[in-house]
């Protein structure tokens with residue numbers, strides 16, 4: 001039941017679509033039963049036409065049709081059976097088409113819904129989750145969901161219908177035989193029941209091994225430079241080897257287990273049919289009866305056998321992929337946690353309404369926030385989830401429009417945390433950030449629209465310099481004037497002039513064809529292109545050559561006065577031109593003043 005409710009939560013289908021599917025399954029099963037139900041009497045009549053007169057219904061139909069001979073009647077009956085079978089086959093084909101279309105549409109929807117959820121979940125969720133997990137869920141687990149949860153689940157329901165109808169039919173023909181068949185079915189279900197926890201464990205290990213594989217490959221290839229220089233290729237190969245084998249082991253165990261029900265059902269049914277014939281002959285039962293009973297059994301076996309073994313194997317698959325369903329369900333549910341709701345409320349300006357899927361709720365278009373005077377960071381306190389101590393304690397600072405300030409301090413002092421709070425990625429437990437007297441927590445989106453962020457290692461797409469600067473803007477909407485201004489202000493003009501393809505030069509994956517300093521200047525140009533009022537710059541810690549360092553300092557210097565800037569500074573050359581310097585220690589601002597007051601005073 002829990003499985004079903006989780007399934008209904010993850011699937012984006014409307015209830016009536018599912019009900020429609022079930023009705024369709026039921027119709028096919030009934031037609032199946034009708035076809036099979038007619039085969040028994042048909043074979044009975046074929047061997048003994050006088051039986052027509054013994055059955056009131058058959059006798060009346062025969063008379064009503066006004067046929068000339070019983071053979072004609074039997075022929076007509078055969079034709080009816082054939083027509084029913086053809087119709088059933090046609091319906092079955094159509095329903096299967098619908099089921100596949102339904103499942104693959106769900107896969108598309110699920111992928112979009114997962115990405116949407118991950119993009120909107122609080123930053124703290126991403127701090128604790130490895131990105132390999134998220135990629136695995138969007139790419140592999142959503143595929144597993146349609147192949148190994150949705151299709152087998154709908155298949156199981158359809159098989160269950162067929163089984164129930166066929167068993168009822170058998171029951172009408174021969175009660176004792178039916179009890180035997182049910183016994184056989186329960187017998188084959190037993191191993192599944194006994195191994196149910198093992199099947200789930202195999203599934204869980206499979207999912208974990210897959211995620212690990214993705215993580216290992218990501219580390220090995222993503223950090224290729226380090227991997228090669230350190231020479232730890234073998235280490236990653238061994239790691240991958242152990243995960244691939246772990247996956248192979250559980251997959252083999254499960255697939256071998258899957259064959260069991262078919263083999264057992266086949267063996268038991270054959271034993272039963274042969275046994276029935278022998279016993280009947282032994283007790284000299286009427287042969288016509290036997291032929292008709294066996295006829296039904298033969299046909300029922302053709303349908304019952306695959307249905308039963310498919311049902312068992314589908315149930316195995318459903319169990320095996322329970323961890324997939326659990327993972328997707330839990331991640332999608334994250335958005336309903338109070339922390340996420342609170343985050344959505346302040347970042348997107350809406351509270352997810354119960355019952356309405358959150359991805360279908362449109363966030364309110366943010367009103368532009370005015371910034372003409374100053375930003376006040378007022379007694380901010382922040383502790384990371386599950387952290388023992390606070391990373392920011394009562395941090396306050398003021399930033400006038402056009403001013404540049406620098407944050408300095410030892411590693412772990414809290415500079416990045418403060419910037420992440422400033423960027424609206426982390427929501428402080430107490431304190432406020434106000435722009436012109438208005439709290440940014442009224443609409444984080446409007447606040448973020450004022451900010452350009454230049455991280456230490458900027459994210460570059462494997463694309464042209466132009467597209468990397470005008471990040472997220474369609475080609476036909478790129479403003480060349482703005483682009484050139486941004487390039488000039490970010491001190492990139494000389495570099496681009498030297499390149500044969502200019503702004504159309506490809507930067508390579510993560511910008512491998514550029515130097516660290518050039519990458520960061522592209523980051524500055526990006527922030528400038530988007531004309532953000534406030535720039536937050538996390539200065540590159542890596543040693544830059546003098547010329548590059550000068551160029552970055554010059555870019556920052558040129559911007560001071562026109563842009564409001566917060567710089568996490570790792571080099572004293574950068575802070576020299578800042579209006580104020582805040583020195584941080586253990587999550588607190590311990591000193592604030594000009595370069596002379598903070599840096600020079602310290603060195604004397």
Ligand SMILES: Nc1ncnc2c1ncn2[C@@H]1O[C@H](COP(=O)(O)OP(=O)(O)OP(=O)(O)O)[C@@H](O)[C@H]1O
Pocket residue numbers: 127384385387391409410411412413414415416417418
């Ligand atoms: N995700 C996290 N969960 C728990 N604690 C964290 C997390 N991120 C940072 N911290 C802690 O918060 C404190 C401040 O870290 P922060 O990264 O802000 O320092 P920093 O001054 O930016 O250092 P650096 O210059 O090395 O980047 C540190 O004690 C750190 O251990």
